[in-house]
Amino acid sequence: MMREATRTAGGGSRPDRPPGSAGEPEGSEETTADRLLVLAAELFRQKGYGLTTTRELASRLGIQKASLYHHMRGKEDLLFAISMESLRRITEAVTAARDSADADRRLHAMIMAHMETALRDQDMHTTMLIELRALSEERQKEVRAQRDAYQDLLRSVISDDQSAGRLRGDIGAEYLTLSLLNLLNWTIFWFTAGGERTIDELAAMMSTIFLDGARVRQP
């Protein structure tokens, strides 16, 4: 899960999980490296990358500062690992949605998948989206490339839908895609799990507004 950010993971000190298994095996212990990644995402979202200290990461994990460096190379590695993992997950989920729906339900399914993933991984996803600037230039490039690849996924479908006459053609696919991402992404700032609406309800609303608009149809 955080291959790039640890010295040990994948290095053979623990038996590997079956490749392709999505979730944690039932009841298995969680590694400190994994807990660190999850905690870092939480703090990065809550306080910002720059104001999150390794001291707090350590104390919240119940270990000493120095012990952290057994599980990561440095603070920036955490941010990078979070960003890449978050993009990997949403790309995977939305690709699956694209491939399993009819043409006229495809975009709706992708919107649902996007929202479900982004809000379920809210800490990681938010961190990826707004703390990009804190990464080194090379790593920013790498994250940006992944992000662009993800957005192309949406754009190509939107573009197809335009060609097929399902979506309006007077606004370019580029800007239709940006608008859709606007609509979906900002939700990370105000969504709270357990609030008055479920993720699926919100996702359905967004899909409706994007596709049909807020205005009442003139007869």
Add this chain to the structure above:
Amino acid sequence: MMREATRTAGGGSRPDRPPGSAGEPEGSEETTADRLLVLAAELFRQKGYGLTTTRELASRLGIQKASLYHHMRGKEDLLFAISMESLRRITEAVTAARDSADADRRLHAMIMAHMETALRDQDMHTTMLIELRALSEERQKEVRAQRDAYQDLLRSVISDDQSAGRLRGDIGAEYLTLSLLNLLNWTIFWFTAGGERTIDELAAMMSTIFLDGARVRQP
């Protein structure tokens, strides 16, 4: 402009500008306090509040670190002043738009005003929106109250439009407002002045998508 953040502004050491004058008087010198506020907004957006140093603020202004403290009480004051000023401006602009348009063009006019203000003050506005968490709790409360007041401005109009049958009623005014703000606000992350679209073109697109949706109308 930054009354709350300086020791001197408004304190009588310089003649006050005529009250109510919006812009700078023609050719007048800009105070160091004003330059500091603008620069801080630029850096806060670019690097984040936590990673922006007073050292860089000073060096970019061409003065010594210590001299900064003649113009501000502390780094956090800058963030607070930026946030409040940004909200003051957008509230003013959108209120004016609300009051000067017919009922059936009102929301469109407010969308245009929102985008024009938010993107023209992109540094300040972005900082206000995403660095809120770095403020002290009391100041966060104050900013949040202003932000809520601004959002109520939009919501009350949206609610009216629903009652009048101009906007769909199957999604509550609360969520229609949140969706609209989603759509508009995320633009701050990708808009660049001088790009291929003007602010007004983008604003018009957003207005169209929000009101009419992306889907082609079925005959």
Add this chain to the structure above:
DNA sequence: GTCTATACTTCGATAGAC
């Protein structure tokens, strides 16, 4: 894998002269 101890850097902010 965790510890104690600490090196080294950078931070925001202040003192006090001019």
Add this chain to the structure above:
DNA sequence: GTCTATCGAAGTATAGAC
């Protein structure tokens, strides 16, 4: 209003024992 000089706190990261 700006300067030189500096303080004390906090930051990331490392050394080396267990």
